[in-house]
Amino acid sequence: MCRLVFAQIWQATTVIVDASNIADGTKLPADLCIIGAGVAGIAVALEFEHSRISVLLLEAGGVKEAAATQAFYDGDVIDRSLHPPLTRYRRCALGGSSGIWGGRCVPFDPIDFEARPWVPRSGWPLRYEDLLPYYKRASWLCEAGEFAYSADEAFPDGMPAILSRFRGRHFTDTTLERFSCPTNFGMRYRKRLLAARNITVLLRASAVELDEGGDGQSVAEVSVATLGGLRFSVQPRYVVLAAGGLEVPRLLLASRRQQPAGIGNAHDQVGRCYMSHIAGTIGKVSLPAAFGRPCHGYRTSDDGTYCRRRFALTADAQQRLGVGNFIARLHHPAPRDPSHRTGVLSALFFARPAIRFEYALRLHGHGKLSARDWLRHLCNVAFDLPDTCRFAWHWLRDHSLAERKFPSVIVRPKGGQYSVDFHAEQAPNPQSRVTLGTKRDALGMPKLVVDWRVTPLDMRTVREALAALKADFSQTGCATLEYDPDEVEACALRYGAYGGHHIGTARMSASPQDGVVDAQCRVHGMDNLFIAGSAVFPTSSQANPTLTIAALALRLADGLKRDLSVKLGCC
Amino acid sequence: MVLGGGGFVGGAIMRALTEAGFAAFAAHRHPVGGPAAAGVCDATDPVVVRNTLLGAGCVVNAVLGDAASMLAATRNITAAASMLGLRRVVHLSSMAVYGPTVGLVQESAKLIGGRSYADAKIACEAASGADAIILRPGIVYGPGGEQWAGRIGRLLRAGRLGDLGEAGDGRCNLIHARDVGAAVVAALARPGLEGRIFNLSTPAPPRWNQVFFAFGRAIGAVPVARVAAWRLMVEGRVLTPLLHLAKIGGMSARLPAAMPRSLLALFGQDIMLDYHMADQALGFARTADADGLGECAAWFLRRYGKPRR
Numbered sequence: 001m002c003r004l005v006f007a008q009i010w011q012a013t014t015v016i017v018d019a020s021n022i023a024d025g026t027k028l029p030a031d032l033c034i035i036g037a038g039v040a041g042i043a044v045a046l047e048f049e050h051s052r053i054s055v056l057l058l059e060a061g062g063v064k065e066a067a068a069t070q071a072f073y074d075g076d077v078i079d080r081s082l083h084p085p086l087t088r089y090r091r092c093a094l095g096g097s098s099g100i101w102g103g104r105c106v107p108f109d110p111i112d113f114e115a116r117p118w119v120p121r122s123g124w125p126l127r128y129e130d131l132l133p134y135y136k137r138a139s140w141l142c143e144a145g146e147f148a149y150s151a152d153e154a155f156p157d158g159m160p161a162i163l164s165r166f167r168g169r170h171f172t173d174t175t176l177e178r179f180s181c182p183t184n185f186g187m188r189y190r191k192r193l194l195a196a197r198n199i200t201v202l203l204r205a206s207a208v209e210l211d212e213g214g215d216g217q218s219v220a221e222v223s224v225a226t227l228g229g230l231r232f233s234v235q236p237r238y239v240v241l242a243a244g245g246l247e248v249p250r251l252l253l254a255s256r257r258q259q260p261a262g263i264g265n266a267h268d269q270v271g272r273c274y275m276s277h278i279a280g281t282i283g284k285v286s287l288p289a290a291f292g293r294p295c296h297g298y299r300t301s302d303d304g305t306y307c308r309r310r311f312a313l314t315a316d317a318q319q320r321l322g323v324g325n326f327i328a329r330l331h332h333p334a335p336r337d338p339s340h341r342t343g344v345l346s347a348l349f350f351a352r353p354a355i356r357f358e359y360a361l362r363l364h365g366h367g368k369l370s371a372r373d374w375l376r377h378l379c380n381v382a383f384d385l386p387d388t389c390r391f392a393w394h395w396l397r398d399h400s401l402a403e404r405k406f407p408s409v410i411v412r413p414k415g416g417q418y419s420v421d422f423h424a425e426q427a428p429n430p431q432s433r434v435t436l437g438t439k440r441d442a443l444g445m446p447k448l449v450v451d452w453r454v455t456p457l458d459m460r461t462v463r464e465a466l467a468a469l470k471a472d473f474s475q476t477g478c479a480t481l482e483y484d485p486d487e488v489e490a491c492a493l494r495y496g497a498y499g500g501h502h503i504g505t506a507r508m509s510a511s512p513q514d515g516v517v518d519a520q521c522r523v524h525g526m527d528n529l530f531i532a533g534s535a536v537f538p539t540s541s542q543a544n545p546t547l548t549i550a551a552l553a554l555r556l557a558d559g560l561k562r563d564l565s566v567k568l569g570c571c
Numbered sequence: 572m573v574l575g576g577g578g579f580v581g582g583a584i585m586r587a588l589t590e591a592g593f594a595a596f597a598a599h600r601h602p603v604g605g606p607a608a609a610g611v612c613d614a615t616d617p618v619v620v621r622n623t624l625l626g627a628g629c630v631v632n633a634v635l636g637d638a639a640s641m642l643a644a645t646r647n648i649t650a651a652a653s654m655l656g657l658r659r660v661v662h663l664s665s666m667a668v669y670g671p672t673v674g675l676v677q678e679s680a681k682l683i684g685g686r687s688y689a690d691a692k693i694a695c696e697a698a699s700g701a702d703a704i705i706l707r708p709g710i711v712y713g714p715g716g717e718q719w720a721g722r723i724g725r726l727l728r729a730g731r732l733g734d735l736g737e738a739g740d741g742r743c744n745l746i747h748a749r750d751v752g753a754a755v756v757a758a759l760a761r762p763g764l765e766g767r768i769f770n771l772s773t774p775a776p777p778r779w780n781q782v783f784f785a786f787g788r789a790i791g792a793v794p795v796a797r798v799a800a801w802r803l804m805v806e807g808r809v810l811t812p813l814l815h816l817a818k819i820g821g822m823s824a825r826l827p828a829a830m831p832r833s834l835l836a837l838f839g840q841d842i843m844l845d846y847h848m849a850d851q852a853l854g855f856a857r858t859a860d861a862d863g864l865g866e867c868a869a870w871f872l873r874r875y876g877k878p879r880r
Contacts, residue, residue, distance in 0.1 A: 050674035050841070140781075143734075181736075181797070191737045195673045195841050302793040303784055304734055403736065404797040 016194060019205035019226045026232040030056035033222055033236035035207045036243035038096020039546055040532035040553040042185045043141060044240050047557035049196035053564055056234055057199060058224060060206040061093035068227055072206060072441050075448035082496040083452045089358050089500025090244060094203060095186020100358060103182025103407060105144035106543035107135050109325060111315040118322040121428040122539050125510040125519040131551050138550035144178040145305035151176060154307055160295040162309050162330055163479055168472035170317035179306040179407040208445050210255040210263055218527040225443045238560060242532040245502025246434060250448050253436050264516045264523040271435055273428040273504040275540040276497035278458050281331055283483030285418040291478050296330035297410040306407050313465050324425035325542040326465035331421035332411050335363055338376035341414040343384025344391040346377040348409060361495055420481060426540050427457045434505055452497045462492045501545050506535040521556045532556050572596050572624055574614050574648060575633035577603035579716050580748055584631055587752025598623050614644030621651040629659040629759050638691030645695040661758045662699040664707045665692045666744055666844055677845040678768040686833050701766055704758045708751050708771040709744025709844050714870035716748060722828045724871040727787040728878060733796035738803055739780035741840040744772040747863040753855035764852060772844035773860055779838045789868030791878040807832040
């Protein structure tokens with residue numbers, strides 16, 4: 001009977017199914033079971049569209065975010081000043097966190113894949129060149145256009161420098177960040193998932209345990225639960241765990257029927273080396289009038305993608321300084337401080353309650369503003385009303401109503417002083433980790449405990465890189481950067497683990513002693529269990545992770561196709 | 572004898588046949604110039620068709636028109652070919668016969684149709700005789716092709732086409748007009764193909780969004796615009812009916828191109844024609860998509876000029 005119900009659903013034309021339609025106790029067969037319908041999960045699923053492989057894509061959330069399913073993510077954070085609540089920066093719904101991301105796409109640099117003696121536990125078991133073909137496809141998949149991440153490639157006719165005559169010894173301004181729409185993978189690719197008869201998406205279906213077969217080397221069953229109390233399972237040939245950087249270790253650690261430490265955790269590596277990025281805004285950048293206006297905003301490439309230059313610490317400089325990867329952008333001054341005299345920034349400060357938590361973080365600050373500062377903000381808006389209105393119109397037209405959204409606020413401060421916005425690599429640290437706590441969620445799954453930590457190397461990366469940037473500016477005379485070196489650490493930690501980048505919790509390694517998955521993203525010691533997503537990154541780079549998540553997912557899917565073609569004679 | 576040989580596709584077939592050494596002649600509803608012209612032929616008139624085919628060894632049916640005309644022409648050609656004992660009949664059908672089908676589609680797939688053009692093509696296939704070789708090309712493009720080069724280029728320049736998001740995720744089963752000609756040559760020359768049906772398409776059809784970007788960049792329609800879903804809805808549901816009314820009212824001279832809902836549906840249709848059977852049986856060489864689009868862009872720039880900056 002159960003099989004009959006599923007068979008009917010399988011053959012139905014609409015193959016996005018709410019799990020409440022599955023009969024309790026059903027065992028669903030699938031060639032490929034993908035757990036998590038975010039960027040990684042959808043990227044893998046789409047690689048199999050219209051093939052003979054039956055794909056079951058499990059998503060714990062629904063089409064839209066809901067409080068009840070979002071609560072699955074709840075957990076404990078050891079130091080709340082350093083890490084946001086676990087329900088923030090993540091989205092339990094079809095499309096996953098792509099429903100809230102900002103769209104920034106940047107590939108990792110070749111040096112990120114290398115073993116760097118000055119960065120402990122660095123080095124990937126694959127090279128940049130191995131990932132390059134997949135980066136090219138991933139860039140289109142993320143709707144960030146061509147894989148043209150240097151100014152020369154993207155703009156053969158020329159792209160203005162951020163600061164004219166900038167020639168850095170440590171930094172280059174030739175690399176680009178490109179911006180996705182930002183694409184919500186759930187909405188964008190729902191039609192393709194629907195059209196593919198071999199793909200079934202089960203919504204509100206939470207994988208709560210991976211059950212190994214008798215040999216302990218393969219996943220025989222994926223146990224699934226719903227908030228309605230249903231329990232059923234999937235019997236897959238292959239499993240791809242694509243549930244995000246925090247849910248991946250949670251499910252591995254919670255699957256301890258045969259291995260008490262959890263699947264893939266024979267060497268106590270699951271959940272360790274949890275990384276994010278170190279980010280902040282610091283200092284005052286003054287620009288001599290003789291050098292003209294800076295070009296710190298966006299240019300549109302031929303494919304319609306917004307692109308932006310930034311200052312990137314070169315590989316040579318990283319080696320010379322013995323630090324991690326680092327980039328910086330020319331940024332407007334902190335909106336909270338009314339001394340910028342810019343109406344747009346003061347208006348942004350007033351608007352912060354209406355801005356989503358994840359993006360309003362930098363608008364908030366510690367302590368109360370004085371009445372005088374409030375008045376100065378009001379004066380900024382009043383005296384700068386034409387510019388403020390122009391900005392409001394630009395934002396409405398080019399961001400709020402546009403399908404390809406203008407990525408961020410770009411203003412020229414009235415005071416002529418900018419700041420430096422930086423984004424730095426966090427080094428792998430086994431003491432920075434996620435573990436299972438004693439509390440349980442509504443489905444009985446143990447909740448996570450996050451103990452995110454920074455290392456002295458992380459702080460040194462920021463300090464040394466900022467000093468190098470200051471030196472580069474002053475060497476060419478195109479700008480001066482002033483900041484208090486004693487404030488660097490406080491500034492770097494003000495936003496804590498930044499941006500919802502959950503990296504390294506099931507890291508890739510050549511040997512099982514050093515990580516959880518191999519270069520093919522297969523869990524060490526397991527035949528049919530793979531992991532897709534930022535959990536497998538051994539290091540974090542300066543780059544936002546989404547593009548690399550998609551590229552690795554495409555590479556993983558290619559490997560799976562090869563495996564399946566051998567085993568099943570199809571694909 | 573190529574009926575419809577004065578059109579874009581018919582012309583490409585004529586060139587391929589001539590190059591391959593066939594004594595080919597073109598007949599069309601309008602006068603066709605050149606030494607290979609066989610005169611004006613109203614294919615809906617059985618007597619005219621019979622007279623046109625007198626002395627021919629093979630016939631290629633490349634007649635285009637409204638549903639009734641295409642069906643009448645096919646019936647007349649089939650009857651005349653049978654009566655005159657022609658060796659080969661090649662009938663040019665279309666991928667439209669598969670209707671809204673998605674995924675990999677082989678020649679044996681069910682014919683769904685659903686729109687007047689598609690239904691007419693299905694009826695024409697049925698009327699084309701048991702021995703006719705049927706070719707089902709995808710998007711036949713090439714320099715001079717107003718439908719898939721001129722129109723698309725103008726829409727790209729106007730910002731009405733571009734990156735369509737999910738609405739442009741369909742597969743563009745390109746086939747260069749020259750390759751259709753080569754397929755016709757093979758269909759006429761190779762033995763034992765009577766009654767067979769072949770899809771004609773590029774082996775790895777790109778998505779429409781990719782085609783729009785590549786072609787848009789080549790003709791200088793950059794940056795390629797992101798076209799919102801609501802704008803496409805307005806195009807299909809409002810602008811196209813208005814343009815149709817204006818055309819009926821005799822105002823067709825300088826009207827912009829319409830984007831009917833059927834065309835918009837095609838841009839989103841994830842259909843891939845299985846090309847293997849044509850490869851095995853016809854074995855013709857294909858033009859690479861990038862080369863073909865480059866040729867189209869060069870033609871477009873000559874025809875419509877460079878973009879105004």
